[in-house]
Every structure is written in C-alpha cells, then in structure tokens.
Amino acid sequence: MVQASPPDAENPAPSRRKGGSPRSGRPTDDSAGNDSEEGRTKALGERSIELARYYRGKIETVPKVPVRSLDDFSLWYTPGIAAVSRAIHADPASAFDLTGRWNTIAIVTDGSRILGLGDLGPEAALPVMEGKALLFKYLGGVDAIPIPIRVSSPEEIVETVLRIAPAFGGINLEDISSPKCFYVLEELQARLPIPIWHDDQLGTAAATVAGLLNALTLTGRSIGTLRTVLLGAGAANLATARLLLALGHDPHRLSLVDQKGVLHAERDDVDELMVRNRWKYRLALSTDGGGRKGSLADAVREADVLLAASTPGPHVVKPEWIRSMARDPIVFALANPTPEIWPSVAREAGAAVVATGRSDFPNQVNNSLIFPGVFRGVLDARAKSIPEEIVLAAAKALAGHARERGLTADHLLPTMEETHVFPYVAAAVASRCVELGIAGVRKSNSEFLAEAKERMARPAEVAELLMRSKFTRPMPEAAGKEPRKR
Amino acid sequence: MNPKGSEPRGHETQHPETAGAPVHLRPAEGADVPTLVSLLIRLKRLNEEFDPLLKVRPDAEAKAKEVLASDLKNPSALVVAVEGTGVDAGKVVGVVRAHIRERLFYTPEQEGVILDIYLLPLFRRKGVGEYVLAETTRLLKERGAGIVTAEFPVQNAIAVRFYAKRGFRPITALHARSV
Structure with a gap:
C-alpha cells in the first residue's frame, strides 16, 4: 500500500548524533531547531525510562466509595450487590446509573502505529496507552482503561471491541495504522450504540x-x-x-x-x-x-x-x-x-x-485540545455516537474560545495551559448531542457546563491532594550522567 | 470489420439512470487503440490486486495492442469504446471487449463472454456500469448469444456484487495453483 504517511508515521526523523544539549526555547533557524529538539527528545526519553522504572505504571484503580469496615463489603459486593445486578439485567441501560460505565472508556490499540515508531506490537503500546489514560483522567475526568490487543486483522479488532463493549461508555481507538483505522472506526460506529472515537483521525x-x-x-x-x-x-x-x-x-x-x-x-x-x-x-x-x-x-x-x-x-x-x-x-x-x-x-x-504540532512554537495543533472535551461532552450527554457534527461542534467551540482571548497570528488556538477552555468544549459537544437527538441525557448548556467543570477539575485536585500527602511518591531526582547533589 | 448493431447512438435520454454522467457506446476503431490499451492495462493492474497469480507481465501493453488489433478484425469479437458526453464528449472513458463462443455440449449454444469491461473511476457510479452492461448484453444477444458470461477475479467482491445484482450467478469455476 503506497501512500503518504500520516504525521510521525513510518518515517521517523533521520537520527542525528550531534547531541545538542537539552534546552528549551524556540528554535529560530534550521540547525538550532534540530539540535535542541534532538537533544531534548533524547534527554526526555532517558528521564521517562527512569520514571517508568520507578513508578511502574501511571494509573491505578482507587476505591471511590467509603469502606468504614469490612462489613461494608456486603453492600459493595455480595450479597447486596446481587440486587444491583438483577436491576441491570432487567434494564441494561441502568448500568449507566448503577455502575461506573457512564464515565469509563477503553483505549484500544493493536500497537500497529505507535507514535512515530511504527508497528511495535501491543506490549510496547502499553506505556503510551497508560499515558493517554492519564491525560483522559487528568484533563477530561474520564476513567480510561488501556487495552492493547493482539490481533492479526482489522476484523479481529472490531470483534474484540464488540465483545468488551458492555463494560464501557465509550471507546477511544488509538495508534492503529491507516487505512485499517478507517474500517475499524466505521464498522464500530455502525455496530455499537456508544461513542467511538479515533483520536489520530x-x-x-x-x-x-x-x-x-x-x-x-x-x-x-x-x-x-x-x-x-x-x-x-x-x-x-x-x-x-x-x-x-x-x-x-x-x-x-x-x-x-x-x-x-x-x-x-x-x-x-x-x-x-x-x-x-x-x-x-x-x-x-x-x-x-x-x-x-x-x-x-x-x-x-x-x-x-x-x-x-x-x-x-x-x-x-x-x-x-x-x-x-x-x-x-x-x-x-x-x-x-x-x-x-x-x-x-x-x-x-x-x-x-x-x-x-509542537508546543515550542506558537499555534500548536494538538489533539489533546479536543479529546478531553469531546469525551466529557459525549459521556455527560450519554450520546449514542459521535457524528461529524459533534466533531465540528468541538472544533468550533475551541476556535471560539481562542477568538474570545483575542486572535493574533501567534494565538490561533488555546494552548494546553488554557485548560479552563475544556469544559466549554464539553458543554458545546453535549448540547449539540441533545440538538441532534443522540443524547440519552437532556440538560441545558449551563447544566452541562457546570457538570463538566466539576468533573474535569476533580482529578487535578485529587492528584494535588495525593502529592501533598505523599501518597503519590514524590518525583525522584534525575539520575543522568551528571547526578545532582542533594 | 466493426461489430454490427453497435452504431453510435445517444442513449442517455432513454436511460435516466445515466443522467449523472452520461456515456454512449460505439464500435471501437483503429484510432482508439492507444486509449483502449491504457484502459485495458488499468483493468489488468486492478486484477493484480486480487491475486498474485494475476501478476501483469512486463509486455502486457504490447499484448493488449495485439489482441485489440486482432479483435477489431474478428467478426466474433466485440470491442466497444465507451464515450463521455457533454463536457466529456469525444473522450473515451471505458472499454468493453467480448467474444461470441460456441458451447460444444450445452445449450444455449452461443455464449457472449465479457472478457474485459472497464470504466474510468469518475464514470463508475450513477448507473453508468449498469447501462454499459445492459448495452453490451443487447449487442451480444443481437449476435446470437443465448447466454452472457463475465470473467473477472473471484476475489473482486465489487465485481461479484455488481454482477449478482444484475442476475449473474457463478456457473463454472476456474481454480488455479502455480506449478
């Protein structure tokens, strides 16, 4: 199959071994841009491995209900929970009210197009999907479960997602190579009554x-x-x-x-x-x-x-x-x-x-500006799908917020610092779902906005709390070649 | 020399389904050969997508030229140029190549075999293919065919669907292996 690669696919930048010192700042010309970027990327990679080894994963499950004593387990688990199970059996849609399904999505990949690195397989996809799950939670308040799968055909991806869908309120497809990503998205959108999204598209x-x-x-x-x-x-x-x-x-x-x-x-x-x-x-x-x-x-x-x-x-x-x-x-x-x-x-x-696509130049076109708001919006509206109109609603909401701050050639889009914009994207998406008649929950824009603000703010507050109390282990010093003195 | 009964006619008015991108069929002439060769090669390259045993040989173009030249002289062969109309008037946008064959053991005795049928992509939907197939069928029937068959790669699901919709069903199979 001959076709131009998507960004950062198949043709990673030629590796340069000039070893420019890691520094940030805006490259202004060719060589400066390359050297600083190459060096910085390398340094970040080394640090990432260090931290991956230290933390061994980026997300974990944490109880969200009180456990005052072990007696409470008879409510959270058997025998009490049987009644909840029967209720969902009688009305499957009530799973969205009685379980975490309303806020839980799967991040599904076959590992066939990991970042710019090509087909590295499902195991190697896991750290990337964990990172994505962290972004989903931190920016969107969405519980996202990384699910790299071993498959040998696009049909098997579809089949697998169909089978795991009962646990999820939505599906985010990630790092699946083109053109099979088109088939997988189209097929799942047609066959599942929950929002399906492929972020790379x-x-x-x-x-x-x-x-x-x-x-x-x-x-x-x-x-x-x-x-x-x-x-x-x-x-x-x-x-x-x-x-x-x-x-x-x-x-x-x-x-x-x-x-x-x-x-x-x-x-x-x-x-x-x-x-x-x-x-x-x-x-x-x-x-x-x-x-x-x-x-x-x-x-x-x-x-x-x-x-x-x-x-x-x-x-x-x-x-x-x-x-x-x-x-x-x-x-x-x-x-x-x-x-x-x-x-x-x-x-x-x-x-x-x-x-x-880079944060060190003005006007970064970054899908992280979009997906937190889109998922917050479709989950809060309990949307059945994500049609093109929803994608456009998200784009227009994002563009509108950049205009409010004042449009210049160097400020086309909100930056990733401007996270306060995301709830507005979410509310615009949710409201559009209501207008299109694909929402399972009908609320006003201001209600959706208030809900999104709260749900999107909470993860950062929780993270802050856990860091302050040291339940999240403090970031270790960088090892590196020149260890810093304590 | 030219197959009879395929005089150029303005069919589009009689066939509303071709209104989007009307075409008309006419007997191919010597002057059409270079264009028809390129269309045939496109078709063979498409076939190549479906099976490694349909790999196009390096001299396929020369062969296409030869076979067209010989078909144009052969009374039991039919070579049709599909022409655009309107802004595409005079442009050859498709080709049909068919033979009348005698079936030795079966009836109906005369078979019209559609060997090649190809339309440029922009002339594919909107009922153009259907119209070209119907006209080809009519031309083959005029020449005595009691049955029309079409040869194409079995993996070509698009062709399978196209013919199935128009009442075609598989009657013989050609199985292959390399040796």
Whole structure:
C-alpha cells in the first residue's frame, strides 16, 4: 500500500548524533531547531525510562466509595450487590446509573502505529496507552482503561471491541495504522450504540479545523471560496478533508497530495485505492485533484491554505512553494517531531499564519485540545455516537474560545495551559448531542457546563491532594550522567 | 470489420439512470487503440490486486495492442469504446471487449463472454456500469448469444456484487495453483 504517511508515521526523523544539549526555547533557524529538539527528545526519553522504572505504571484503580469496615463489603459486593445486578439485567441501560460505565472508556490499540515508531506490537503500546489514560483522567475526568490487543486483522479488532463493549461508555481507538483505522472506526460506529472515537483521525482533524477557522478569520477568508492543499493522505488529513467538505469547502478546490503527487480520479493507482483504501478513493473521486494534477508545486500555486500532515521536515515544504501561494497564505506544518518547514522559514516566504504540532512554537495543533472535551461532552450527554457534527461542534467551540482571548497570528488556538477552555468544549459537544437527538441525557448548556467543570477539575485536585500527602511518591531526582547533589 | 448493431447512438435520454454522467457506446476503431490499451492495462493492474497469480507481465501493453488489433478484425469479437458526453464528449472513458463462443455440449449454444469491461473511476457510479452492461448484453444477444458470461477475479467482491445484482450467478469455476 503506497501512500503518504500520516504525521510521525513510518518515517521517523533521520537520527542525528550531534547531541545538542537539552534546552528549551524556540528554535529560530534550521540547525538550532534540530539540535535542541534532538537533544531534548533524547534527554526526555532517558528521564521517562527512569520514571517508568520507578513508578511502574501511571494509573491505578482507587476505591471511590467509603469502606468504614469490612462489613461494608456486603453492600459493595455480595450479597447486596446481587440486587444491583438483577436491576441491570432487567434494564441494561441502568448500568449507566448503577455502575461506573457512564464515565469509563477503553483505549484500544493493536500497537500497529505507535507514535512515530511504527508497528511495535501491543506490549510496547502499553506505556503510551497508560499515558493517554492519564491525560483522559487528568484533563477530561474520564476513567480510561488501556487495552492493547493482539490481533492479526482489522476484523479481529472490531470483534474484540464488540465483545468488551458492555463494560464501557465509550471507546477511544488509538495508534492503529491507516487505512485499517478507517474500517475499524466505521464498522464500530455502525455496530455499537456508544461513542467511538479515533483520536489520530478525528482529534487531529478537529484541532486542525479549529485552527484553520481562526486563520480564515484572521486573513479575511471564507471557506466557500477557499483553495486548499492537503499534503499527506494519512489518517489525519483524510479526516480533515472530510470535515472541510462537511463545512462547505468546494471539493473541486481541494487538492490532496501524497508521495505520488496530486490525488485525482485518473491517477494510475486509483483502482488499487478502490480495493485497499476506499476512503482515499472516495476523496480522489470527489475532489478529482481539486482541478490540479502533477506535484505539490502544481497544486499549491495560488492556494490559500497548505495543511501538511506528512513526513518530518524541515525540508519537505519548500519556501518557493509558499511564495507561489495566494496573498497571506496559511501554512500548517504538522509533522512531528519536525514540521515540514520551520515556522520562521515559512514566515519569511510570506506565510501570514503558521501552525505546527509542537508546543515550542506558537499555534500548536494538538489533539489533546479536543479529546478531553469531546469525551466529557459525549459521556455527560450519554450520546449514542459521535457524528461529524459533534466533531465540528468541538472544533468550533475551541476556535471560539481562542477568538474570545483575542486572535493574533501567534494565538490561533488555546494552548494546553488554557485548560479552563475544556469544559466549554464539553458543554458545546453535549448540547449539540441533545440538538441532534443522540443524547440519552437532556440538560441545558449551563447544566452541562457546570457538570463538566466539576468533573474535569476533580482529578487535578485529587492528584494535588495525593502529592501533598505523599501518597503519590514524590518525583525522584534525575539520575543522568551528571547526578545532582542533594 | 466493426461489430454490427453497435452504431453510435445517444442513449442517455432513454436511460435516466445515466443522467449523472452520461456515456454512449460505439464500435471501437483503429484510432482508439492507444486509449483502449491504457484502459485495458488499468483493468489488468486492478486484477493484480486480487491475486498474485494475476501478476501483469512486463509486455502486457504490447499484448493488449495485439489482441485489440486482432479483435477489431474478428467478426466474433466485440470491442466497444465507451464515450463521455457533454463536457466529456469525444473522450473515451471505458472499454468493453467480448467474444461470441460456441458451447460444444450445452445449450444455449452461443455464449457472449465479457472478457474485459472497464470504466474510468469518475464514470463508475450513477448507473453508468449498469447501462454499459445492459448495452453490451443487447449487442451480444443481437449476435446470437443465448447466454452472457463475465470473467473477472473471484476475489473482486465489487465485481461479484455488481454482477449478482444484475442476475449473474457463478456457473463454472476456474481454480488455479502455480506449478
């Protein structure tokens, strides 16, 4: 299967052994950017291993009910609990009221696309899924259970999730390679009456669209007349393309470009795509190259927007391509760990707005801005599904909050520091679920907001309490090559 | 030289299901050969996706040219160029290649075998394929076929569904192994 890699897939950045000293701060040019980033990533990796060995896991189950004496177990467990079991047998939906199902999701992966590292298998996926579970809890107040599974086909992923679904109020698919992730998501969405989400597609796409909507406002554009080029046709960009079309983007002004050039209906590999990646095939037909053929250089000429989610840069997107774009071009270079072009270089070439996937540049497009609010929202509304409208509602809510703080070329999106925004995203999502008639719980926006605020704040308070009381063991000093003196 | 009964006609008005992307069928000519070769090669490359025993040989293009040249002279062969209309007028967007064969032991005695049928992707949905198949069936029937068959890779689920919907069912199977 030949196709452009999603960000940080398959083509990890060439390893450089220059060993730049770990430092933070904004890389301003090519070499500085690379050296500091390489060095910093290495140092963080070493520290992560140290801490993984020390803490041996990042989440644990903790009782949430009082246990005054062992007698209480006759309420929490047998014989008392039999009545609860019978009640759920009589009305399965009551599991959402009588157990933790309402707030519990599974993080399911087959380990086939772990970060930028490729197919490392389910065991190696566990630390990443534990980390994701930590984010889900800390940012979204959601109890998330890491479930890496050993499977040999996409059908087996679907089968496995169908079988474990009774325990969960939602499913987050994670780090599953493209194109099977499309099949798995579509199939589970059709077959399960709970929200199913694939963060690498929907989370990234929603964050991208949120940033783009504000970039359009900043540069005085509207989506209906936009010419957009998407570089990379992996999970994220295919989902982004679908969202843009749902927002009213003209398909014939939208060009998807991968390693083989502009994706159009008569490209040589289109029949192969029909068989192996029907999602990409459909976009090949509906966009038909956005009226262009050839290479990225051909597609990007006079384009308003370039959304790159392809392979790590910094020389994947050339400055002259940006110079050939329309006035005040918008450039998103989202590959990790290194954007397709350094923001400073893109700016010099005329880009009016630049976003990347990194927190050390302005305008980080980060799916962590989206998924906590989405899951808080769909769980609180007890939604049956997460249709495209919900993804767009989350994107619009996020964009709206950045506008409230004041939009500049360096502030397109809230940063990860601005966690107070998340409950608003959650409430927007929950309210939209009610409007669409897919909510099992009907409340007003302000009720959803109050609930989300409380549920999203609690984990940080609990964590703080546990740290202060030292029930969470204090962070050990870094070992490193130059041990610090105590 | 050209198969009879396949004069160019404006079918689209009689077939509302092709309204989205109308096409019309006409007998192929010598001048069509380069385009038809490229369409046939696309089809063979698609077949390649379904089974390693359908790997396209390096000289497939030359072979396609030869077989088209010979079919165009063969009275029991049918080669149809599918042409676009409207903005795509005059553009060949698909090909059909079929033979009339005698069935030695069975009746009906004349079989119209659809060997190749290919439409460019943008001309696939909207009932175009259905229309092309119906027209091809009509042309084969005019030439005496009492049964129409179609050959395609058994793993091609899209083709299986397409033909099944139009009343086709498997009657013989071709099983293969490499030796």
